[in-house]
Amino acid sequence: MKHHLILLMAAKLMIPPILLFALYVQFHGDYGPGGGFQAGVIFASAFILYGLVFGLDELRRVAPLSAVTKLMAAGWGLYIGVGYAGVATGGMFLDYGRLSSDPIAGQHTGIFLVELGVGMAVASTMLAIYQCFAAHQSRELTDDEW
Amino acid sequence: MLAAGVISVLGAMVLALVRLFLGPSTYDRVLAVNMFGTKVILLIAIFGFLTGRPDFLDIALAYAMINFISTIAILKFAGYYKITEPMTRPPASSTIPARRPG
Numbered sequence: 001m002k003h004h005l006i007l008l009m010a011a012k013l014m015i016p017p018i019l020l021f022a023l024y025v026q027f028h029g030d031y032g033p034g035g036g037f038q039a040g041v042i043f044a045s046a047f048i049l050y051g052l053v054f055g056l057d058e059l060r061r062v063a064p065l066s067a068v069t070k071l072m073a074a075g076w077g078l079y080i081g082v083g084y085a086g087v088a089t090g091g092m093f094l095d096y097g098r099l100s101s102d103p104i105a106g107q108h109t110g111i112f113l114v115e116l117g118v119g120m121a122v123a124s125t126m127l128a129i130y131q132c133f134a135a136h137q138s139r140e141l142t143d144d145e146w
Numbered sequence: 147m148l149a150a151g152v153i154s155v156l157g158a159m160v161l162a163l164v165r166l167f168l169g170p171s172t173y174d175r176v177l178a179v180n181m182f183g184t185k186v187i188l189l190i191a192i193f194g195f196l197t198g199r200p201d202f203l204d205i206a207l208a209y210a211m212i213n214f215i216s217t218i219a220i221l222k223f224a225g226y227y228k229i230t231e232p233m234t235r236p237p238a239s240s241t242i243p244a245r246r247p248g
Binding site for chain 1: 201202204205207208211212214215218219222229230231232233234235236
């Protein structure tokens with residue numbers, strides 16, 4: 001019998017819907033409230049819940065800091081890459097309309113990729129902040145230090 | 147009808163705030179904060195339908211998830227004092243006395 005069994009089961013049940021909701025916010029951002037930043041934060045909050053319940057070591061096993069920082073850079077690179085793709089095709093920075101022969105389809109592709117980059121960068125940055133922040137406190141606080 | 151719902155939810159939020167400020171123990175306050183978050187979710191949902199924008203339900207869902215996680219974080223901080231420890235086992239430092247009420 002494990003400690004806090006109900007909380008463990010509730011967290012296990014909650015994490016997949018949170019991830020799914022983050023993806024919904026990510027891909028529905030064109031039509032409703034949402035977008036890359038919000039989706040990234042919600043996506044990271046699922047991992048933070050996992051880290052809270054199962055401990056920092058388990059979170060480091062699932063989302064190691066080395067992979068998280070690479071994803072951070074990959075999201076930034078995706079954004080910059082889409083931005084300069086507009087420049088490379090003779091337009092301006094983040095000129096999505098030129099990504100396809102049809103300007104409307106090009107704008108859809110461009111905003112999708114840019115939001116994906118923002119989401120990746122934000123989610124991994126939040127995870128990195130949580131991991132560094134959680135690992136920072138190494139000694140116990142006494143009652144007077146609160 | 148929806149306006150009456152908004153008013154009653156606002157009244158319940160005031161009651162939750164009263165418990166938050168008066169609450170004798172830490173756990174009363176945590177419970178009050180959690181209940182206040184639930185009331186905020188209801189308020190967002192009712193307000194969305196009142197103004198004819200069902201998009202607000204997405205915001206309410208996000209708020210529900212963040213509220214759940216933040217409550218667990220506060221309770222873990224109160225019970226374990228450490229954020230790194232897994233909750234699959236009881237707190238290692240059980241010698242820490244329970245905090246004074248208030």
